[in-house]
Amino acid sequence: MNGPHDVGGDMAFGPINPEPNEPFFHADWEKRALGLVITAGAMGAWNIDESRRTRESLHPAVYYGSSYYEIWIRGLELLLQRHGFVTANDLKAGLPVDPAATPKRVMKAADAAPAMARGGPCNRPITAPPKFRAGERVRARNMHPQHHTRLPRYARGKLGVVEAVHDGYVLPDTNAHGKGENPERLYTIAFDGRELWGEDGDPTLTVSIDAWESYLEPA
Amino acid sequence: MAHDHHDHDDDHHDNELDPMTARVRALETILAGKGLIDPAAIDAIVDVYENKVGPRNGAQVVAEAWSNPEFADWLKRDATAAIASLGFTGRQGEHMHAVFNTAETHNLVVCTLCSCYPWSVLGLPPVWYKSPPYRSRAVIDPRGVLAEFGMTLPGDTKIRVWDSTAELRYLVVPMRPAGAEGLSKNQLADLVTRDSMIGTGLPKAPAP
Numbered sequence: 001m002n003g004p005h006d007v008g009g010d011m012a013f014g015p016i017n018p019e020p021n022e023p024f025f026h027a028d029w030e031k032r033a034l035g036l037v038i039t040a041g042a043m044g045a046w047n048i049d050e051s052r053r054t055r056e057s058l059h060p061a062v063y064y065g066s067s068y069y070e071i072w073i074r075g076l077e078l079l080l081q082r083h084g085f086v087t088a089n090d091l092k093a094g095l096p097v098d099p100a101a102t103p104k105r106v107m108k109a110a111d112a113a114p115a116m117a118r119g120g121p122c123n124r125p126i127t128a129p130p131k132f133r134a135g136e137r138v139r140a141r142n143m144h145p146q147h148h149t150r151l152p153r154y155a156r157g158k159l160g161v162v163e164a165v166h167d168g169y170v171l172p173d174t175n176a177h178g179k180g181e182n183p184e185r186l187y188t189i190a191f192d193g194r195e196l197w198g199e200d201g202d203p204t205l206t207v208s209i210d211a212w213e214s215y216l217e218p219a
Numbered sequence: 220m221a222h223d224h225h226d227h228d229d230d231h232h233d234n235e236l237d238p239m240t241a242r243v244r245a246l247e248t249i250l251a252g253k254g255l256i257d258p259a260a261i262d263a264i265v266d267v268y269e270n271k272v273g274p275r276n277g278a279q280v281v282a283e284a285w286s287n288p289e290f291a292d293w294l295k296r297d298a299t300a301a302i303a304s305l306g307f308t309g310r311q312g313e314h315m316h317a318v319f320n321t322a323e324t325h326n327l328v329v330c331t332l333c334s335c336y337p338w339s340v341l342g343l344p345p346v347w348y349k350s351p352p353y354r355s356r357a358v359i360d361p362r363g364v365l366a367e368f369g370m371t372l373p374g375d376t377k378i379r380v381w382d383s384t385a386e387l388r389y390l391v392v393p394m395r396p397a398g399a400e401g402l403s404k405n406q407l408a409d410l411v412t413r414d415s416m417i418g419t420g421l422p423k424a425p426a427p
Contacts, residue, residue, distance in 0.1 A: 008331030008382065010355040016367045017352070018419070022345045024269050029243040034268065034343070035261025036247055043255060052333055068334060068349040073243055085255055086246075094245035096252035103255055112263035116272070119309040119339070122386045150384045152331050154358060169386060186385055197359055204377050207358050210385035 001053075002144055002153065004060035009154040009197070033069040037076055042115065044104035045083040048122075049176035053148035054078050124183035126168030130213075132187060136162045137219035140189065140211060148176035151215045155207075158195050159219055163208060164188040171212055184212040273342035276307045277390055278411035280340055281422075282404045284317070285395040295319065298390065302340060312339025312388055318381060319392045320418075325376050326391045327365070327418035329357035330383040337388035341413060348417065358382055368419045391418045399425045 007013070025031050041051065055063075055075035063071060080086035084101035107115065132138055142157035143149070150172050168183035175181050193205025236244065250256040280302055284291040293301040298315040302308075315337060318326040330336065331354050336344035347353050356364050361378045365371070372378070381389045393415040399407060402425060414420025 005332055007351045007355040008358045010351070011359075013351040013355050015352060016347050016350075016356075016364065018347045018368060018414075019345065024273070024343050025265075026346070027240070029237075029240040031265040031269070032243045032247055032261060033239075035264045036243065036250065036256065038264050039256040039260050040250060042260075055333070064351065068346070070239060073239070073246065077246065080246075080250075085253070086249055090249045091245070094241075094248060096249045100253045100255060106255060106257060107260045108257055109259035109263045112260045113267050113271075115310075116264065116267050117309040119311070119313040121313040123314060150332060152382065152384060154331075166387070186387075188387075202360070202362060202378065204375065205361060205380065206377065207380045207382060209382045210387050212385070 001056060001146055001148060003056035004058065004063040005052075005056040006153050008152045030069045033073050033076075037072050038116075039107045039112075040076055040080065040085075042105065042107035043085070045085070045101070046079055047170075047175055048120075049148060049170070049172040050178070051075060051079065052172070053176035054082075056148065122170040123167040124170060124181060126183050126185060128185070130165045130185050130187075132162045132165070132213070132216060132218075134162050134165055138162055138187075138189060138216045139219050140209075141215055141217055143215075145173065147173055149173050149215075151211060152209060154196055155189075155191060155209050155211075158191050160189040160191040160195070160208075162187050163190045166210075169212065171214070173212075173214075184214055187211050187213070187216065189216070268338075268343050272309075272338060274340075274411075274413035274416065275408070276305075276342070277337070277340035277413070277416045278408040279305055279404070280307065280317075280390065281392055281411045281416065282407035284392050285399070285407050286404055291319075291392075294392070302390075307339045309339045311335070312337050314387045315340070315390060316387050317390045317392050318379070320394045322394070323377055324379050325372055325418065326389075327357060327361050327378060327380045328383065328389040328391060329354060329380060331355070331358055332382075332384060335383035335386075335388065337390050339388075340390055341416060345413075365419065368414060370420065391416050393422050396422050396424050398427070 055071050087098040089097045139159050140155045166186040169186040170181040171184050188208050189211050190206050190208045193201040251258050284294050294317045298317040302315050334349040358380055410422045412420050415422045
């Protein structure tokens with residue numbers, strides 16, 4: 001989906017304004033937001049790809065007008081409603097009003113730190129040999145799917161070089177929509193700056209993306 | 220900056236809360252009330268990312284790479300395993316890649332599509348890393364971006380930008396600064412800034 005999140009190459013966002021000695025959190029609600037996103041995710045009803053898909057579905061005016069933790073919370077409210085854990089009545093009341101779906105699990109305090117240290121790998125064994133080899137020239141497909149994808153617009157249709165061939169990884173395009181992990185081979189693809197941005201592009205620049213096999217075609 | 224001046228359990232002041240504090244507190248109340256989340260688990264997660272996991276982890280990885288060529292080689296070949304050997308594993312660090320700055324090439328890491336960042340070695344990302352100004356310009360105007368961080372690279376230095384579009388997470392290993400010979404690993408780690416491991420900065424110079 002060509003959503004507001006895909007900002008690579010955009011120019012109107014102004015200065016970066018790095019904050020010296022920035023704290024990890026700027027308000028207590030940000031701490032609760034981080035913990036809510038992780039503990040609600042631990043219920044096992046959705047995956048990281050569906051979380052991203054949901055945040056990207058926010059209206060551009062909302063997405064660009066929100067801090068990142070606000071985007072997370074707005075996305076979480078949508079996920080919780082989609083999966084039957086929270087209703088509009090609950091949110092309106094600010095209290096539990098309606099019954100909820102049963103979660104697969106509830107993360108307990110003692111499980112939290114070990115779960116963070118474990119993480120959740122998303123590489124998967126696949127038997128198919130890689131379609132592309134390191135050093136081979138490939139083109140990122142010119143595609144504009146309605147569904148979630150991780151091929152940024154600035155790379156679509158561009159010629160690049162396979163720099164690394166990785167394991168199979170869960171395919172976000174289907175996994176984000178509850179249509180299965182469908183693991184595919186992942187590649188690191190390097191693009192010359194001028195291929196991406198034209199003659200005025202920085203001649204010293206190379207940009208790489210990590211792309212699933214179905215994002216690529218032979219050059 | 221939206222500071223929450225209210226104590227977390229101070230519920231009778233709810234109608235004075237700023238909108239996000241009220242919104243998040245309501246959501247926590249709903250989920251906890253339904254038994255879907257345990258607020259103590261949130262406390263534990265916040266403790267991990269406020270007090271335990273942060274850029275000092277990555278600084279130790281870099282200091283080890285600077286002082287141990289075998290480790291540097293391992294880090295180049297299998298960063299996830301090499302980093303795990305120092306005790307740093309987990310969420311948003313499951314699939315690590317270390318990219319090494321050289322005299323010819325400077326590396327810069329971004330996630331144009333969201334906020335992908337190697338939590339296990341750098342902790343939670345700063346606001347600017349997650350925000351559109353950095354995400355949009357790092358891939359098209361990296362020299363302009365670096366200038367905003369007070370960094371100017373020689374005109375012929377190659378710039379390699381890594382857009383974290385999948386689940387691989389990138390750690391920049393900056394060049395060891397001149398004059399750092401004879402420093403201990405802890406002293407070396409003190410030179411390694413968070414930004415130098417993203418590519419928006421360089422390590423500190425050792426005290427003369």
